[in-house]
Amino acid sequence: xxRGLLGIENLERAEIQAILDRAKAFQPAQSQPFIxxxxxxGKMIVNLFFEASTRTRTSxxxxxxxxxxxxxxxxxxxxxxSKGESLVDTLNTLAAMRPDAxxxxxxxSGAPHFLARHLPIPIINAGDGTHEHPTQALLDxxxxxxxxxxxxxxxxxxxxxxxxxxxxxxxxxxxSKFGADIVLCGPASLIPPELASxxxxxxxxxxxxEAIRDADVIMMLRVQLERQHEAAFPxxxxxxxxxxxxEHLELARPDAxxxHPGPINRGREISSExxxxxxxxxxxxxENGVAVRMAVLERILG
Amino acid sequence: MPKLLIRNGRVMDPASGFDAVADVLIKSGLxxxxxxxxxxxxxxxxxxxxLVVAPGFIDMHAHLREPGxxxxxxxxxxxxxxxxxxxxxVCAMPNTNPVNDDAAVTxxxxxxxxxxxxTQVYPVGAITxxxxxxxLAAIGSMKTAGAVAISDDGRPVMNSRVMRRAMEFARAFDxxxxxxxxxxxxxxxxxxxxxxxxxxxxxxxxxxxxxxxMVARDLLLAEGTGARLHIAHVSSHRALSMIAEAKKRGxxxxxxxxxxxxxxxxxxxxxxxxxxKMKPPLRSPADREALVEGxxxxxxxxxxxxxxxxxxxxxxxxxxKCPFGVIGLETALAVALKALVHTGxxxxxRLIELFTTGxxxxxxxxxxxxxxxxxxxxxxxxxxxxxxxxxNRSFSKSKNSPFDGWTFRGGPVAxxxxxxIVWRRNEERx
Numbered sequence: 169x170x171r172g173l174l175g176i177e178n179l180e181r182a183e184i185q186a187i188l189d190r191a192k193a194f195q196p197a198q199s200q201p202f203i204x205x206x207x208x209x210g211k212m213i214v215n216l217f218f219e220a221s222t223r224t225r226t227s228x229x230x231x232x233x234x235x236x237x238x239x240x241x242x243x244x245x246x247x248x249x250s251k252g253e254s255l256v257d258t259l260n261t262l263a264a265m266r267p268d269a270x271x272x273x274x275x276x277s278g279a280p281h282f283l284a285r286h287l288p289i290p291i292i293n294a295g296d297g298t299h300e301h302p303t304q305a306l307l308d309x310x311x312x313x314x315x316x317x318x319x320x321x322x323x324x325x326x327x328x329x330x331x332x333x334x335x336x337x338x339x340x341x342x343x344s345k346f347g348a349d350i351v352l353c354g355p356a357s358l359i360p361p362e363l364a365s366x367x368x369x370x371x372x373x374x375x376x377x378e379a380i381r382d383a384d385v386i387m388m389l390r391v392q393l394e395r396q397h398e399a400a401f402p403x404x405x406x407x408x409x410x411x412x413x414x415e416h417l418e419l420a421r422p423d424a425x426x427x428h429p430g431p432i433n434r435g436r437e438i439s440s441e442x443x444x445x446x447x448x449x450x451x452x453x454x455e456n457g458v459a460v461r462m463a464v465l466e467r468i469l470g
Numbered sequence: 471m472p473k474l475l476i477r478n479g480r481v482m483d484p485a486s487g488f489d490a491v492a493d494v495l496i497k498s499g500l501x502x503x504x505x506x507x508x509x510x511x512x513x514x515x516x517x518x519x520x521l522v523v524a525p526g527f528i529d530m531h532a533h534l535r536e537p538g539x540x541x542x543x544x545x546x547x548x549x550x551x552x553x554x555x556x557x558x559x560v561c562a563m564p565n566t567n568p569v570n571d572d573a574a575v576t577x578x579x580x581x582x583x584x585x586x587x588x589t590q591v592y593p594v595g596a597i598t599x600x601x602x603x604x605x606l607a608a609i610g611s612m613k614t615a616g617a618v619a620i621s622d623d624g625r626p627v628m629n630s631r632v633m634r635r636a637m638e639f640a641r642a643f644d645x646x647x648x649x650x651x652x653x654x655x656x657x658x659x660x661x662x663x664x665x666x667x668x669x670x671x672x673x674x675x676x677x678x679x680x681x682x683x684m685v686a687r688d689l690l691l692a693e694g695t696g697a698r699l700h701i702a703h704v705s706s707h708r709a710l711s712m713i714a715e716a717k718k719r720g721x722x723x724x725x726x727x728x729x730x731x732x733x734x735x736x737x738x739x740x741x742x743x744x745x746x747k748m749k750p751p752l753r754s755p756a757d758r759e760a761l762v763e764g765x766x767x768x769x770x771x772x773x774x775x776x777x778x779x780x781x782x783x784x785x786x787x788x789x790x791k792c793p794f795g796v797i798g799l800e801t802a803l804a805v806a807l808k809a810l811v812h813t814g815x816x817x818x819x820r821l822i823e824l825f826t827t828g829x830x831x832x833x834x835x836x837x838x839x840x841x842x843x844x845x846x847x848x849x850x851x852x853x854x855x856x857x858x859x860x861x862n863r864s865f866s867k868s869k870n871s872p873f874d875g876w877t878f879r880g881g882p883v884a885x886x887x888x889x890x891i892v893w894r895r896n897e898e899r900x
Contacts, residue, residue, distance in 0.1 A: 177670070256786040276788035277672040278742030285741070297790075299672030337672060362666040 172269070172290035173464055174280055175300035176341040184306065184342060190463040191310050191456065194234075208237035211469050214267040215241040216258070217294070218274040223430060223454060224294050224303070228271050231461035237268075237469070255282065263287055269469055272296075290468050298332045304429055305338035307460040309346075311453045312385055315425050319346035323421075325379040326350065327410060328389030328437055329358045335429045336389055337366075344369050353379035354389075354410055357400035376410055383420040388412050388428045391437050406436060413439045417447060425449045473497045473510050474889055479518030479850065483525060484823035485839035494523060496846040499888040503842055516891070518850055521883055522818065525838045526558025526847025527825040529799065531623075531648075531702055531726060531774035534560070534591070536582060537575070538567025543779040543867045545579065548799070549587035550865035551777070553893035555799040556825075556882030558847035559590040559837055563623045564601065571596035571607035573615035580616050588892035589885075590847070592618040592833070594648065597636045601625040606636055613643045618833045621648035623702060624749075628654055630687055637697035646698040646724075646832060651684035651709065652749065661790050663751040667736040673789065676751050678706040685709040689716045692723055700832050701725040703776050705750035707760030714769040724832045726774040727761050729798055729805035730872060734758070738872070744785045744792035745872045748778065765824065766815045772828040773821075775802045779868030797866050801859055803851060804878035811853070812879060818853060825849075848886040857881050857895075 176184070213232045217225050225241055232239035253261075259282075262270060269290045272280045277297030284291040295301040309319065316322060324343055330336045330352050343350055344367035352359055352372045364370050373379050380386060391406060417424065426438075426447045434440045442448065474496040481492040481504060493508040494501060529552060535543035545562070552560045562579055564570035570579060576593045583591035595612035599605045601622040609620055620640055626649060627633045633649075640647050657680040662668050664675020685701055689712060692699035704710050704725045716723045730748065735755045739746050746752060764770045778795025785792050798805075803825070810816045830838030837847060861874035885893040 254786075255788055256783070274788070276790050278789045281742045282788065285743075297672055298674075331669065334672060337670075360664075360669055362669040365666050366670045 172284055172468065173292045173302050174284060175293060176302045176305050176338045181345045184345065187306055187460065187463045187467060188310055188313060190466065191459040194459040194462045204234055204236060206236040207466055207470050208235040211237040211268040213237050213239045213269045213271060213465065214262065215239060215271045217241065217243045219244065221273050223457065224273060227457035228294060228461050230458050231465055235462055235465055237465065255279065259283055259286055292464065292468065295334050297334065299334050300338045301334040302338050303461055303464055304335050305342040307453060307456040308339055308427060309342055310456045310460050311427065311449055314452060315449065316384065319343060319348050322348045322384045323382055324348050324350050324385040324387060325353060325383040326387045326389065327353045327376065327379060327412065329391055330354055330363060331358050331360055333389045339387065340367050340370060351379045355401040376416065377419055380416050381419045383424050386412065386420060386424060386426045388426065388438050390429065390431065391433060411437055411439065412442050414441050417442065427453060471498060471889060473513035474516065475508060475510050475513040476516045476518050476523055476848065479521045479523035481523045481840065482819055482822055483840040484819055484827045486841065489819060494848065496889045499846055501840060501842055501844050501846050504840060521850045521852050524822045524849045525826040525840050526887065527556045527849045528559040528829040528835065528838055529557045529775050530561045530772055530829040530833060532560045532562060532777040532799065533565065533779065534562045535779055536566060537578060542781050545582045545591060546586035547865055547867045549589045549591060551799040552589045553885045554865050556803050556849040556851055556885055557589060557799060558849060558885060558887045559592060561592045561594050561618065563594050563621065564596040565624045569596050569600050571599050571601065573608060573611040576612045576615040576617050589887055594618065595620045597622040597627055597647065598632060603627045603629055603632060606639060609639055609645065610643055613645055618835065619646045619648050621650065623648065623650045626650045626652050626684065630691065634691050634695060637691055637695040641695060641697040646700050648700045648702050649684065649688050650702045651681050651688060653680040653683045656680035661747065662739050663736040663753045665736060665754055667739060671739060678708060678753065681706045681750050682708045685712050689721065689723060693721055698722045703728050703731065703750060703774065704761065705731050705753050705757060707757045710760055710764045710769060714764065717769065724771040726772040727765060727770050728774060728776045729802045730796060732758060732761050732809040733805045734872060742789045744789055745796055745870050747789065747792055747794055748796050749794040762809065762815055765810060771832055773802065773806055773824040774829065775799050779866055780870050781868050785870050797868055797871050799866065800864055801871065801873045804881045805873060807853060807880035808878060846886060846889040849882060850884040851880065851882045853880040855881050855883065
């Protein structure tokens with residue numbers, strides 16, 4: 169990785185593989201109470217969260233600390249970020265602090281790219297608007313690989329508000345690079361046909377049952393009501409047509425896994441029974457978040 | 471004013487078809503004679519060997535920002551940038567503050583231009599009061615005061631009934647109605663062309679349909695009212711094909727294309743650089759190809775810059791917060807040469823036509839041609855000069871150009887307005 173991590177789209181497959189392999193090595197550490205490495209001792213990482221996030225921010229903080237780095241988190245609430253400070257002023261302030269890396273979450277697509285263009289500091293994208301969320305895709309791939317030997321040829325259904333989902337976009341780019349067979353499903357107004365051409369191996373269906381049939385992996389997305397600028401589907405019909413219920417799992421492969429980037433909306437995009445079922449690997453995803461982010465930080469700063 | 475003799479240039483005049491090495495003699499702001507080996511005692515000689523001597527270029531679509539937004543541009547700085555781009559005349563769009571919606575503002579712009587501008591400045595009046603799309607502006611008095619067209623550029627008239635009335639009224643004054651075609655409901659919230667690239671980048675899209683629908687509406691209204699209609703900055707292939715079809719049917723419709731739309735496309739936004747953000751947005755490579763084809767086939771009447779200065783502070787923000795628009799006066803000729811002439815798509819004469827007789831015809835201006843008795847507005851350029859654009863040396867107050875750092879083949883060398891050399895290359899910072 170030359171510098172930073174802005175997205176999956178421009179990352180080489182070998183690079184992704186290296187991160188995933190390295191993350192595996194960090195997994196056992198999570199089950200032991202307190203093993204702290206000193207790989208990144210003396211490095212300062214600033215977590216800059218313009219948008220609220222609990223799990224991503226916490227997991228980046230833990231990853232940094234486990235590697236021995238100093239991590240400072242600046243979140244929108246209670247900082248100058250919420251006092252109308254412009255991005256360019258934040259940028260100048262940060263440049264003066266001279267951190268070794270910046271982890272950035274922002275509601276605007278391309279905001280980390282803006283920072284990367286103007287700062288000689290590695291920028292790690294922790295989710296930008298409706299664009300990419302690269303470390304989420306990496307931890308999702310790590311989680312799938314904990315249950316399957318390879319991503320090649322896997323049938324992955326991604327269901328929900330695809331067009332507004334940075335998680336979906338990063339996962340599409342990643343899974344496609346590894347030869348997975350990707351099916352996108354959700355309300356037509358949230359899945360423009362152009363999505364099928366952003367990466368090889370992607371197709372679209374608006375029929376939930378067809379999407380899930382023979383799937384190895386079912387990836388549910390959060391319905392991002394906050395990103396809907398208008399009513400793109402009839403209110404109240406979402407769960408009926410695109411919510412995941414137990415009966416759907418009958419259609420998938422017997423050993424299919426169910427994933428969700430969280431936080432889940434029970435009863436909106438996923439039923440409680442499914443979320444809590446044996447098929448759900450949602451908590452594995454959270455665990456892998458730290459391992460994958462350790463691998464990313466080590467690769468960029470180590 | 472002393473006589474000026476421009477010697478040995480390749481004189482190219484689309485109006486007459488003249489294309490030969492010749493001298494041009496200028497006296498009292500007028501062209502006196504064009505021919506080989508002219509002599510004039512006491513004349514200042516300008517050696518134009520190796521240069522093309524063309525009628526002065528006309529930019530029918532620029533935002534000079536004065537009055538009201540002088541931090542972004544003034545009539546003085548905008549006109550200087552125009553001259554450095556080879557333009558001798560510039561149309562000033564009315565979205566100033568106050569909006570140019572009555573004769574007093576029109577007169578103010580002309581007075582400022584008279585005092586400070588090195589080029590001709592032609593005001594474009596608003597269609598509606600404050601460009602709010604409701605009540606018709608003082609169209610007749612603005613025309614009397616010097617407005618050459620009307621437009622609610624940037625804040626297009628959504629109400630079709632109001633647009634119809636505007637066309638009816640303008641027709642009686644023989645004023646062309648220029649429309650920035652955009653259905654504001656369809657485009658609302660969008661940051662770039664809607665398509666594979668917007669989906670890839672996670673940016674909200676501006677569908678081509680938002681442009682096409684308004685072009686279709688305007689063509690129907692123009693047909694019904696008999697008005698002269700000019701479609702600004704066409705960017706979509708379907709809009710262009712509708713215009714071509716309307717022209718075939720004999721409608722009095724014309725259109726322009728900007729240099730950025732013929733040279734760039736939506737894929738250029740991959741770095742989220744806001745200097746590639748404008749309206750209409752950079753569309754797909756297929757749209758860009760259709761525009762170039764439309765220029766080659768003759769459907770397009772003019773090249774216009776849509777020069778839209780925004781200070782750096784406004785463009786240094788999240789992409790979605792940045793205002794729309796790019797500057798373009800200084801790079802227009804070079805970009806057009808690159809996209810159209812050096813690629814063999816059109817002749818040099820056709821290119822000059824798009825910068826001169828084309829816009830002059832649309833606006834009904836007695837400019838853009840080289841003949842004895844005509845105003846001595848001339849553009850001298852070298853079609854093969856290799857140069858690099860450095861936006862930090864721009865005359866414009868704003869630096870929002872997508873072409874910063876580009877190396878071009880061909881560019882303006884000197885600009886003559888009413889018989890005076892108002893700009894020469896390498897003397898930009900003299």
